[in-house]
Amino acid sequence: MADLSQLSDDELLKLAGRKRDIRSLSDAELLAAAGGRSTGQQIARGIAMPAAGFNESVATTLGALPDMVGAGLRAAGLPSSRPGVYTDAIRSGMQWLTGKPPTPEGTMENLLYGAGKGAGDAASVLIPATAVAGATRAGTMTNAVAQALASQPVTQATAGAVGGAVGQATDSPLAGLAASVATPLVMGAAGRALRPVRPANTPERQALIDALTDARVPLTPAERTGSKALGYLEGAFDVLPGSSAARQALRAERDAAFNAASLAYSGTDARVASPEVLNAARARIGGTINEIANRNVLVVTPALEGRLAQIEDSLRFVPGEVAGPVRARLEQLRGMALPTVPGTSHAAVIPGASYRTMDSAIGRTIRSTSNGDLRAAMGDLRTALREGMDASIGPEDQAAWQEARRHYANLMVTARAAGGAGAGAAEGNVSPLRLREAVNQSTGQNYAFGQGDQNTLARAGQSVLRTPPDSGTAGRQFYQGLLTGSAGGTGLGALVAGGGVLPAVAAAGATFAGPRLAHMAYQSPLIARYLIEGVPGLGGLADSAPRINRSLVAALLAGNAKPTMPGKSP
Secondary structure, X not given: OOOOOOOOHHHHHHHHOOOOOHHHOOHHHHHHHOOOOXXXXXXXXXXXXXXXXXXXXXXXXXXXXXXHHHHHHHHOOOOOOOOOHHHHHHHHHHHHHHOOOOOOOHHHHHHHHXXXXXXXXHHHHHHHHHHHHHHOOOOOHHHHHHHXXXXXXXXXXXXXXXXXXXXXXXOOHHHHHHHHHHHHHHHHHHHHHHOOOOOOOOHHHHHHHXXXXXXXXXXXXXXXXXXXXXXXXXXXXXXXXXXXXXXXHHHHHHHHHHHHHHHHOOOOOOOOXXXXXXXXXXXXXXXXXXXXXXXXXXXXXXXXXXXXXHHHHHHHHOOHHHHHHHHHHHHHHHHHOEOOOOOOOOOEEEEHHHHHXXXXXXXXXHHHOOOHHHHHHHHHHHHHHHHHHHHHOOHHHHHHHHHHHHHHHHHHHHHHHOOOOOHHHHOOOOOHHHHHHHHHHHOOOOHHHOOOOOHHHHHHHHHOOOOOOOOOOHHHHHHHHHHHOOOOOOOHHHHHHHHXXXXXXXXXXXXXXXXXXXHHHHHOHHHHHHHHHOOOOOHHHHOOOOOOOHHHHHHHHHHHOOOOOOOOOO
């Protein structure tokens, strides 16, 4: 222990920071005032400060209500307890259990004590509010208020701790309140730095994004995140002179990848659905179907016979222009049948080549007729024959037959999606909008039920790849002005009017170069990944960053405005 005998009473009194008689201070107190505490003692006091502040908040909270009742009784002139008696009693009881805490000294100890007290104040709002929110019926005003006060508990606890620390250190409740309310802003800004764009994807939209990624369709940051702000920015890039060409190239690459994804369902490896590609694919798949059909027969089973008999019997309920063509095909089918094969129970078989001829003829009638009843009747006949042939194919050809049939059906879907009007279709691009229509038609209007091999691809085209309207929206106009330097009214026209030719030339160069450079940075792998995922490994933390709203502010105000009843402080 340092020698205190060399110090005068005035010096010791000054070091101690006390105004009471020097003889009432112990050597330990004087040594502490002189900065003589050991490092271990300082650490122990620092650890004790937050707990002391928290306990003080708890005592004040628990004693507030009975002390308020006592204050009301005194105001009415009725017998009552002295002011703050319940708070003092609770504080004394807690100190009996935990020991009397040291009085905070210095800035650091005051900060720690205030942080603990602020966290306790936040908890005094959060804990009852959470209990009420869980116990009350959803939709009631009480439940709504409780839900609001219990929102974002981590943020409220942090804000309460910061506000309490600042208020205790500065001895200013207003400064503490300001720090408490500002804390979520700082936390939110940090979250934005970790992840500048918060994805707006529902689980369903994210599944469509994953499907496009698996199909190797390149997506922009706006398409991956669903961010409207990035969508406006990309819309500005689409029309500005310095970036529009690069955007067109990206769109062309995306269209080619989408074409390839659709064609892959027909076993076709190509990036454009041109007539040459579609014809070659149809010839290839049709050749496979012919080969398999030629070495197999359509077995006319009792089940198929019964199905054909039902179709023929139903013709008596339709007009003659429908019944005649269908009945003619049934007669033609009977003429194709070969005699019963000895040793089998089948009535007859139809050679595969004959079946293919019949199937093609029925298909031409369906495509060419404008009579809906005839189209439906021929469709029923074709379906019956196709199901019969599917069941008749030998085991060794069954897998190849099913694959060829599926490839052919998907090729027809792709062809219909690429067969519309417009420049895109003329250039061999599969339209996402027409792909949805083609899938719906091929499945008998069952697109909404998820049927069709290309259903997910069509949905992704409708959702993720849907081009936003090309109208001059305020968001797009804002980004156009920002990229060209005219957001504040200092565009090319203003420069020409105010500075002559040289400023106008400079403005024109900036108008072109600004969007170009901005788009190059935007599409760079590093920036694009940062916009989509945030800081690698830390982007997920930003999703829990606070968002300032009325509920959060109300809870923070409630925590900081908690009444303090009269009573002795520790």
